[in-house]
Amino acid sequence: MSTPFLAELLEVPPYDRLTGIRLSRPEPAYTDAGGALTLDLLSLPEDHEADVDGSLVDRFLPYGLGGFHGRADDGSEWIVIAQYGPPKDQGFGAVRSTQPWGRREASAPEPGLETRWSLARALRLAGVPRFPRATVALDRRSLVEPFPDPDVVADWSVDQLYRALLAELCGMPLDVIVQLTPLGCGFPNDAHECQGDVTRDVFSRWSAPRA
Template identity: 30%
Template structure:
């Protein structure tokens, strides 16, 4: 069980069916913040279709995952990140997370059947604390960008141990196992999950 699975309000029997990673997310520039939004989709909607649409309207999109509740209703969790000072400089807002929330709200206007059920907000230091709580010393990941810290939590949702992710970073998730290596620890994990690798 991963941190996000424990934190979000999943009924027993929910399953993860999709994941995505925006490898083109902007490089980190200074202190960054992140958000995660747990979205319940409409009954007849498809996670992959809604993911493609929603992420194309989110300039700060990093990664996410989706699936189905026991009753078959689809859900998705979308992660975004941005420089912490950009909202204050450009929008005059004291809460930098408001910019990420507003970006999602604008995209969600195109899908009235979807609702945001939960919102999570982090600073870089908050994500380091999450890793510590999960048994990974913060000092081993303090140089990671917010995007990579989020991808690590997504990798954990795919069944990877956070400690193994940190050891394999940045090049390979399975150094002692024969596999088609993607040359990136996160891509390795995601490709393995898609292929059904245990």
């Protein structure tokens, strides 16, 4: 079984366990106008809880798309914060940095300043310490590349692409997500309370209490 794109991109160890997802949506005028996606992976100290910290940070992000969090095999927790970068904040393709607030070479591309400032402010207001592990910035071209047929999803918004990649992280293959999207249902052959959207169905089932 292949590693989900987001887990591979952020180099999340395969033995780490996904423990929660968070969804928020900025104004459609932003996500439908092009733009890009920035993902920040942060480690948390022992006295912090991933679900609480993630929710607090999300409240202060004007371009926040939510995120997800998990737990390592040693019990430590981490959070990923997703932000939409408006078109004027672009200027990068696929960029990785293991020190997102560290010094860079002058010629190196970097995530947009607006999303950097927004995250720094949100962490400060939420009282979440900065323990960055990685920052990844993706433009639209990089976001569609993981899909089996990028042309099919070329007109999807940044938010749609991100949610599909997050649904893959929750267990549904990307080709199945694309195939079922026109139906507006993630499990057409199963009895379930349909959310009217493939990714919402996936998130609802993933978040449901296990028997």
